[in-house]
Amino acid sequence: MNAREENLLKSISGDALLDLTQRYGQSALAFGAGRGAESPARCYPLAPAAAAAAAADFLSSRAAKAGESGGEHTSDDDDGFELDARKRSPAFHDKPKEQRSLRLSINARERRRMHDLNDALDGLRAVIPYAHSPSVRKLSKIATLLLAKNYILMQAQALEEMRRLVAYLNQGQAVTSSPVAPALAPFGQAAVYPFTGAALASCAEKCAYPGSPASLFKHCGDKP
DNA sequence: TAGGCCATCTGGTCCT
DNA sequence: AGGACCAGATGGCCTA
Numbered sequence: 705m706n707a708r709e710e711n712l713l714k715s716i717s718g719d720a721l722l723d724l725t726q727r728y729g730q731s732a733l734a735f736g737a738g739r740g741a742e743s744p745a746r747c748y749p750l751a752p753a754a755a756a757a758a759a760a761d762f763l764s765s766r767a768a769k770a771g772e773s774g775g776e777h778t779s780d781d782d783d784g785f786e787l788d789a790r791k792r793s794p795a796f797h798d799k800p801k802e803q804r805s806l807r808l809s810i811n812a813r814e815r816r817r818m819h820d821l822n823d824a825l826d827g828l829r830a831v832i833p834y835a836h837s838p839s840v841r842k843l844s845k846i847a848t849l850l851l852a853k854n855y856i857l858m859q860a861q862a863l864e865e866m867r868r869l870v871a872y873l874n875q876g877q878a879v880t881s882s883p884v885a886p887a888l889a890p891f892g893q894a895a896v897y898p899f900t901g902a903a904l905a906s907c908a909e910k911c912a913y914p915g916s917p918a919s920l921f922k923h924c925g926d927k928p
Numbered sequence: 929t930a931g932g933c934c935a936t937c938t939g940g941t942c943c944t
Numbered sequence: 945a946g947g948a949c950c951a952g953a954t955g956g957c958c959t960a
Binding site: 788791792793807810811814818819822844845 | 933
Binding site for chain 3: 791
């Protein structure tokens with residue numbers, strides 16, 4: 705585990721940290737980071753309705769914001785306000801006024817796009833388990849994404865294990881209600897109830913695909 | 929002071 | 945054509 709991961713772990717709240725470390729050991733955070741942009745949904749189909757609701761939330765808030773600012777135009781590009789003129793290219797002032805105003809408009813649009821992205825990341829930070837307190841530094845963007853990914857994978861596995869448990873209990877009920885049923889093996893025996901702690905890893909193996917951005921791997925010890 | 933993180937600018941590409 | 949998306953460059957701020 706590198707220093708960055710240690711810092712990240714420090715910022716994670718007790719229960720979540722316990723869960724991460726107990727379930728997946730020291731490489732819990734690295735686990736998700738060590739793979740590329742695989743699609744967990746293929747292995748862990750989560751509630752599509754919830755995902756759709758979240759997306760709808762985002763789109764409606766975005767539409768509302770567009771409405772507030774009068775749609776496309778904001779004060780930034782209306783008057784050519786320069787947020788960071790230090791970063792203007794030297795050629796900027798050589799261009800005709802029409803091109804300059806077009807450039808400013810594009811800049812403003814890009815700025816809004818990035819703000820939307822940051823808003824979405826804030827929303828993500830708000831729902832993943834780590835210490836939300838003024839004394840704790842906000843999760844970085846990459847840490848937010850990696851932690852969120854691991855959190856989703858853990859939730860999916862918990863759901864799967866819950867399903868197995870329910871199936872097991874239902875099976876037990878059916879068997880014990882029969883007068884000629886053989887005695888059930890004790891709960892937890894692999895032959896009867898194969899809890900699959902390694903299932904997550906194997907799923908990630910199946911889901912992973914080559915060509916992952918190298919930037920993701922610098923945050924974990926599980927380099928390709 | 930170096931390194932990490934971030935916001936912004938910019939030009940290119942893709943899509944509608 | 946215009947907008948969305950992307951990646952590289954740049955400069956500022958903060959922390960170890």
